[in-house]
Amino acid sequence: VSASIQEELAKGFIRPSTSPASAGFFFVKKKDGGLRPCIDYRGLNEMTVKYRYPLPLVPSALEQLHTAKIFTKLDLRSAYNLIRIRAEDEWKTAFSTTSGHYEYLVMPFGLANSPSFFQAFINEVFRDMLNRWVIVYIDDILIFSNSYAEHVRAVLQRLIKHQLYAKEEKCEFHLDTISFLGYVISSEGVAMDERKVNAVLNWPRPTTLKELQCFLGFSNFYRRFIRHFSTVAASLTAMVKKGSSRLTWSQPPLQAFNDLRLRFTTAPILHHPDPDKPxxxxxxxxxxxxxxxxxxxxxxxxxxxxxxxxxxxxxxxxxxxxxxxxxxxxxxxxxxxxxxxxxxxxxxxxxxxxxxxxxxxxxxxxxxxxxxxxxxxxxxxxxxxxxxxxxxxxxxxxxxRIHEPDLPTSSPETVLPASMIVAPVTWDIMTEISEAQIQDPTPADCPDNLVYVPLTLWPRVLAE
Missing domain, CATH: 3.30.420.10 (Ribonuclease H-like superfamily/Ribonuclease H)
Structure with missing residues (x-):
């Protein structure tokens, strides 16, 4: 904590505070194993008037790429921290740590309006380039053109001018195919990123009846989009009707399974997201x-x-x-x-x-x-x-449930070893109770599921 605070102080991102506000401070583990300091601004966000600056309509922007052949992708470093908080509003961002009470001078991560404000800022920086050879989505920048060297240089010079910096390890330069915001972009056009559909494309072939029923249950939700669904899935439903816990795959059901997986990931089932719709x-x-x-x-x-x-x-x-x-x-x-x-x-x-x-x-x-x-x-x-x-x-x-393990088939087994001799054991006292009941019969009001013990045998029964 102390090292993080000293680093933020040295950068001029924070300063000591006397604010009455106080948000919680903790660390979140990053993908590279490092730690990112985070502030719990839930209370502040609840009271914040939301800034509704529109984020880019990615599908519309990508329509400009039809003549581009070379692509470069940049990822900005510490993007939100590049925007100054309005003077006299810094106290609202105050947070407490074991080493003191501080407040931000720049926009921190975790504020409700951070994405919208940064988008407005970055759009202004690249306004003359937007949708001509640059697409910017918050801190992700795509450069597309035929004269890639000239345009990449222009974008990098603009970043330097505004003291913006990119993460070298996340940048990709001068590629003919690139992944950007869920799309795969190339000179041939724009396609969906396979990662969007891998969960279905890589659906493992069911090995048990339960797994097949799970797959068909998923399929049934999209049957209205698949022409002749009942015919396509007929061999699979036939396997379910057999009721066998272990499945044996022949060519027709295997082809049906592969066909359905493919249909889930293509039109008319899978649609491109439309940002104008919820x-x-x-x-x-x-x-x-x-x-x-x-x-x-x-x-x-x-x-x-x-x-x-x-x-x-x-x-x-x-x-x-x-x-x-x-x-x-x-x-x-x-x-x-x-x-x-x-x-x-x-x-x-x-x-x-x-x-x-x-x-x-x-x-x-x-x-x-x-x-x-x-x-x-x-x-x-x-x-x-x-x-x-x-x-x-x-x-x-x-x-x-795709990841549920394939449990081994269990065959009937005896609980006890076959060599063990099991013989009924009779409690001797039951014989004595039966003989005593001749002299002292079971009362008429004794419940059927209980054994009446004559008074003379009580000491013996209690001892047993």
């Missing part, structure tokens, strides 16, 4: 994985079409989470995966989950350290959590 994020978690589907309502009448799929195998530590935390992890991972569509979205989006307690996600009374980290990230998004019964949450549920 999104729906369906999430679920099992004991071994989490799954999610990004969807939108399109067409007339509106129907829910998938835009992307996501599946994640839980680590050994994540498997120890309780049900609520696994469901919360599913939301967090889905928002990370589709951040470029959901953060700063034009419309609030809906998260559908079968865990009712997550409806109160925005205002939990007590958070542990892990939940606090997740919550800090989640509060950057504007959405509503809605409960949907598990029986209706089939798509995300099926994706979450």
């Amino acid at each position: 999104f729906v994020v369906e999430v679920d978690a099992s004991s071994t994985g989490v799954g999610a589907v990004l969807s939108q309502r399109q067409g007339d009448p509106p129907k829910l079409f998938p835009c992307a799929y996501y599946s994640h195998k839980l680590s050994s530590a994540e498997r120890n989470y309780d049900v609520g935390n696994r469901k919360l992890l599913a939301i967090k991972l889905a928002l990370e995966e589709w951040r470029h569509w959901l953060e700063g979205a034009k419309h609030p989006f809906t998260v559908l989950t079968d865990h009712k307690n997550l409806e109160y996600l925005r205002s939990p009374k007590l958070l542990n350290h892990r939940q606090a980290r997740w919550s800090l990230f989640i509060t950057r998004f504007h959405f509503l959590v809605t409960y949907r019964p598990g029986s209706q949450n089939v798509k995300a549920g099926a994706l979450s």
